[in-house]
Amino acid sequence: MNVTFLLALLLPLGLTHAQTQPAQEPAQARLSIQTGAPVLALAYSPDGKRIATGGQEREVVLWNAQSGERIMTLKGHTDDVVTVQFSPNGRFLASGGVDNALILWDAITGDIIRKTTDHTDYVRDVAFSPDSRLLATASWDGRSMVWETLSGNKVATIDKHRDNVTSVAFNPAGTELLTASGDKTIRARDTRTWEQKYSLLGHTDEVWDARYSANGRYVVGGAWDNTARVWDVDSRRLVHTFPAHVSDTWAVAFSPDGQLIASGGGDHKVKLWDMATGILLQDVSGDLHTGEVENVAFSPNGKTLASVSRDGTLRTWNLPGANERISAYVKQGMNEWTKRGEFEKSDEYQKRQERKDRQFGELTRECQEKIVNSYGSTADWQPFTLTNYNADSESFTLQSRLFGDKLRLHVSPRDAERVRANFGQVRYGTPTFDIDNDEVMLKHVNALIPIDGTAKTFTIGR
Amino acid sequence: MNVVFQFLVVGLFGWLLPALPAPRRAFVYPTSPTTSATFSKDGRLVLVGTQTGQIALFHGRTALLVREFTGHHQPIGDLESWSDRDTVVSGDAGGNLLFWRTSDLTVVRRVRVTSPVRLVRVHPGKPQVAIAGRRAVWLVDMAGTYRKLVSGTTGADITAMAFSPDGTKLAVGYANGQLLVSNLTTGQQQRVRQKTAIRDLAFGRDTLLTVSGNPVLTMWCHPNHDWVLTRSIPTPQPLTAVALTGPAIALGSANGDVILLTPGQENTRLVGRDPEPVRSVRRHPREALLLTTAVGESPKTWRLTE
Numbered sequence: 001m002n003v004t005f006l007l008a009l010l011l012p013l014g015l016t017h018a019q020t021q022p023a024q025e026p027a028q029a030r031l032s033i034q035t036g037a038p039v040l041a042l043a044y045s046p047d048g049k050r051i052a053t054g055g056q057e058r059e060v061v062l063w064n065a066q067s068g069e070r071i072m073t074l075k076g077h078t079d080d081v082v083t084v085q086f087s088p089n090g091r092f093l094a095s096g097g098v099d100n101a102l103i104l105w106d107a108i109t110g111d112i113i114r115k116t117t118d119h120t121d122y123v124r125d126v127a128f129s130p131d132s133r134l135l136a137t138a139s140w141d142g143r144s145m146v147w148e149t150l151s152g153n154k155v156a157t158i159d160k161h162r163d164n165v166t167s168v169a170f171n172p173a174g175t176e177l178l179t180a181s182g183d184k185t186i187r188a189r190d191t192r193t194w195e196q197k198y199s200l201l202g203h204t205d206e207v208w209d210a211r212y213s214a215n216g217r218y219v220v221g222g223a224w225d226n227t228a229r230v231w232d233v234d235s236r237r238l239v240h241t242f243p244a245h246v247s248d249t250w251a252v253a254f255s256p257d258g259q260l261i262a263s264g265g266g267d268h269k270v271k272l273w274d275m276a277t278g279i280l281l282q283d284v285s286g287d288l289h290t291g292e293v294e295n296v297a298f299s300p301n302g303k304t305l306a307s308v309s310r311d312g313t314l315r316t317w318n319l320p321g322a323n324e325r326i327s328a329y330v331k332q333g334m335n336e337w338t339k340r341g342e343f344e345k346s347d348e349y350q351k352r353q354e355r356k357d358r359q360f361g362e363l364t365r366e367c368q369e370k371i372v373n374s375y376g377s378t379a380d381w382q383p384f385t386l387t388n389y390n391a392d393s394e395s396f397t398l399q400s401r402l403f404g405d406k407l408r409l410h411v412s413p414r415d416a417e418r419v420r421a422n423f424g425q426v427r428y429g430t431p432t433f434d435i436d437n438d439e440v441m442l443k444h445v446n447a448l449i450p451i452d453g454t455a456k457t458f459t460i461g462r
Numbered sequence: 463m464n465v466v467f468q469f470l471v472v473g474l475f476g477w478l479l480p481a482l483p484a485p486r487r488a489f490v491y492p493t494s495p496t497t498s499a500t501f502s503k504d505g506r507l508v509l510v511g512t513q514t515g516q517i518a519l520f521h522g523r524t525a526l527l528v529r530e531f532t533g534h535h536q537p538i539g540d541l542e543s544w545s546d547r548d549t550v551v552s553g554d555a556g557g558n559l560l561f562w563r564t565s566d567l568t569v570v571r572r573v574r575v576t577s578p579v580r581l582v583r584v585h586p587g588k589p590q591v592a593i594a595g596r597r598a599v600w601l602v603d604m605a606g607t608y609r610k611l612v613s614g615t616t617g618a619d620i621t622a623m624a625f626s627p628d629g630t631k632l633a634v635g636y637a638n639g640q641l642l643v644s645n646l647t648t649g650q651q652q653r654v655r656q657k658t659a660i661r662d663l664a665f666g667r668d669t670l671l672t673v674s675g676n677p678v679l680t681m682w683c684h685p686n687h688d689w690v691l692t693r694s695i696p697t698p699q700p701l702t703a704v705a706l707t708g709p710a711i712a713l714g715s716a717n718g719d720v721i722l723l724t725p726g727q728e729n730t731r732l733v734g735r736d737p738e739p740v741r742s743v744r745r746h747p748r749e750a751l752l753l754t755t756a757v758g759e760s761p762k763t764w765r766l767t768e
Contacts, residue, residue, distance in 0.1 A: 038526065038527075040526075056526075056528075080526075080528065098528070206523075247484075310526065
């Protein structure tokens, strides 16, 4: 009877556990640095070579992202450093702290350019505009402020939240400023007027972090209701509610291609969620973090995830490729196929094997489709720069942040110079993607480029 | 078959049961057991006293340990926030009472009494603090001058103490069930006695609430002059701690339950569950949060709103 009672108690726990089980094993840690004090702030430099952290040592520390070597220690805060960000142009570093200070640093020399103490409570988050011209803060004094980065002139003070402001972010176009708050809302403002454009509702407790996807189409919020929620910005529709953690969600981030969301929680976990399939892809950290995970950040090339924790560590993790995402989806979707002990040549056994193989194939195709079909809406795939023209293959090599130099723009020699001259006015058709060598790649898209006053269609492919 | 059926039925029942309330935050101090806890005056910090004498300052909302005050060298008996935003009064087992600032951990004043400090209660309106030793109570002001208000005439140990909201009265509870209410304006003292040891007490505007380790909340009033027992409200669990939270009463129980009781309403509401008996319950000065301490457990905050 005792055993029955115990089993009965454990049954619901087991069911709950099964529903939130990741399909993949914890990731391999690349770097693991014990700093000696809780680490609260984290950012990658735009070139991905450096990682900045801040925490209860009251310093901003710059690390070599590959080797883990401490490059520089920036002293200037008089209390815990809770946020740090590089400017997109790589010139500046901004940090905020419990001392109510915002410090703008020279990211190369480590010199303090300016220290601002306009906030009356701690500066919880900072964000640069995409052109690095503006710098915004979120503070527990309930206000968000925006400064011109270079001059230090304050251009806006926003105090419309009903509670502390916990997070701030510019959209990639620089037209919106996103703020999240303890009042459970996420709000977006027009950066010309600083008037509210819309609010994103759904979180049922204090929102602690909010970020745009790299193409600005989605916003992810992490809150003390233990969830990470994703909205479509245009429709304001909630598209995913991830049961991210068994305790508060402290940090969220989109991968550079918008296909993955990382979350860090009060349950000491770093988790990875798949935007294309909506599943928990991986419990990244397993049991390696032993304190609350305060922040997560993807490397700019999307190959690595970094996390910092109150346990004093900075860790970086390898990220799963497309094949691992597919196998995670298949693993979650597959029924339990167990050997029942039949003779392997029996008809029943053969039929079951066929059904199993069929389901495996269906799930694999289904996941591939979900990934390639969603890629165009999550990834900022369009920015290309023209490099060399190869007359033999009659194509330009295209350089891209997401696809490297693997793509070609096919142009006949007689159009080559005019295409080069007018490439800045290119418009794109509907892209198609596929999975190649564990990565999602652009398969084909038409590029409409004005030639002699009319838009001429060229193709981009591999 | 029967076993499987039971397994499924009970399992399903467990699945449908509402989840127990989870603490909003747990304030874990890794190196020493905790003895007492309180909010800072503005509610931003949770101050936790320990057996080794350190006082840990946690950020209340995030439970991040932000500072440690090391002015005491003996177990912390109790601590409370002073009426300004920054000052804390803490007392230890060596009879040391320290007034210190949370911003820079500077000690502003030191006072020594002749007994281990068990309870510290800050006057709601004056720069004054009541200190309970084992059997005596002193009133201490910010200048460090103090006078004995209650001496050990009852022959029993002091177990609870509270100022009335207007600061005109101080109630002291004893292990022998005695309740002593001192009028701080006239100097008069009134005594009543209940059968069991007083575990905790709290003042309402016109009432005095006591709990004694029994499943009952006792309410005292003074309609004319004397305090009389006016009501006994039965509760689901033996009670060990009490605090007023606006119209409702927060109660801590011997089995660890933290209960909210609204007088006039039949039902109590469970807002938290500690694994050990609750020693104290305190209300956040601004937010709908309770702070509890329990024997051998880290202090925790619990949400009052559902």
